[in-house]
Every structure is written in C-alpha cells, then in structure tokens.
Amino acid sequence: MDLTGEVRLAAPREAVWRALNDPEILKQAIPGCESVEKLSDTEFNAKVALKIGPMSARFAGKGTLSDLDPPNGYTITGEGQGGVAGFGKGSAKVELVDDNGATVLRYTAAAQVGGKIAQLGARLIDATAKKLANQFFTKFAEVVNGPAG
Numbered sequence: 001m002d003l004t005g006e007v008r009l010a011a012p013r014e015a016v017w018r019a020l021n022d023p024e025i026l027k028q029a030i031p032g033c034e035s036v037e038k039l040s041d042t043e044f045n046a047k048v049a050l051k052i053g054p055m056s057a058r059f060a061g062k063g064t065l066s067d068l069d070p071p072n073g074y075t076i077t078g079e080g081q082g083g084v085a086g087f088g089k090g091s092a093k094v095e096l097v098d099d100n101g102a103t104v105l106r107y108t109a110a111a112q113v114g115g116k117i118a119q120l121g122a123r124l125i126d127a128t129a130k131k132l133a134n135q136f137f138t139k140f141a142e143v144v145n146g147p148a149g
Contacts, residue, residue: 001126003092006106007137010145013096016103017071019144020094029140031132034058042066048080050132052117053124057085072096086115109133 009016019025023036023044030036034047042065049058061080068074073096079089090111097104113125 001111001122001129003109003111003129003133004107005133005137006104007141008099009103009105009141011103012101013098013103014071016096016105016144019140020074020096021065025140025143028143029136031135031139042068046078046080050082052128053120055085055117055120057082057117059088061088067093082115082117084116086113086117088113088117105137107133 011019021041023038026046027033027036030046030048032049032051034049035045037045039045044063045061046063047058047060049056059080059082061078063076063078066075066077073094075091075093077089077091079087081087088111090109092107092109095106097106111129117125
C-alpha cells in the first residue's frame with residue numbers, strides 16, 4: 001500500500017526538523033505509541049498498541065533514518081513485530097519545504113503487512129493506514145504549532 005500527503009505547519013523548517021527527530025514529540029504524535037527510545041542519531045526502537053478492525057496488537061519495532069538532508073528531509077524505514085497478529089514494515093520519504101515562515105511537510109510512504117493482519121483484507125488495512133497517518137500528522141501539527149488560541 002502507498003500513502004502520499006502533505007501538511008502545512010505554522011513553524012519554521014528547522015523547528016519541524018528538530019521535532020521530527022525528537023523522541024518525546026514522536027511519542028506524542030504516533031497513534032497508540034507506548035515508547036520511543038533513541039538508540040543513535042539514526043536508529044530508534046518503538047512500542048505501539050494498535051487496533052486494526054477487530055484485531056488488537058502490540059508491535060515492537062525498530063526504525064532507521066537514512067538519506068539525511070537536514071533540515072530538508074530524510075527517509076525513515078521501520079519494521080515491527082506484533083506476535084501472532086503478524087508484522088508490519090515500510091518506509092517513508094519525508095520532505096520539508098519553506099512556505100513564507102511556515103513549513104510544508106510532504107510524505108510518500110509504502111507499507112506491507114503479513115500474518116493474521118494481512119487476512120483482514122486490503123481495503124480495511126489501507127483505510128486504517130490512512131487513518132493512522134492522518135492522526136499522526138494532525139497530532140504532530142498540534143504539538144509543533146503549540147496550543148491554538
């Protein structure tokens with residue numbers, strides 16, 4: 001499955017770049033995230049609890065950043081195991097573009113799932129992936145932009 005999109009953030013590109021590399025901000029933004037542990041400047045571990053249709057699973061995974069081009073973007077690759085539920089893996093190319101003092105974050109992502117999760121059907125999985133991506137970017141924008149008001 002492939003996902004593409006963009007979100008406009010009311011923050012300068014350097015601040016968005018720092019937020020994309022901050023484990024605490026990522027933990028707040030990732031739906032169902034229980035922990036994010038930075039292992040190095042390019043590697044981290046995460047634990048996430050998700051509900052996909054009728055199935056709930058806890059995933060433990062590792063993420064790696066590559067093609068780093070601060071503060072313009074990077075590629076993030078991740079893989080997670082959900083026990084009997086199966087596995088998920090994917091990558092996303094993230095691009096940050098200046099927009100009159102704000103930043104446009106563009107992403108192109110590809111993901112695969114296997115195991116029992118894959119048996120739920122492509123439409124349900126695709127819809128869930130889109131929903132989770134929207135939740136992440138909505139929450140990420142809230143955290144980066146600060147409280148409205």
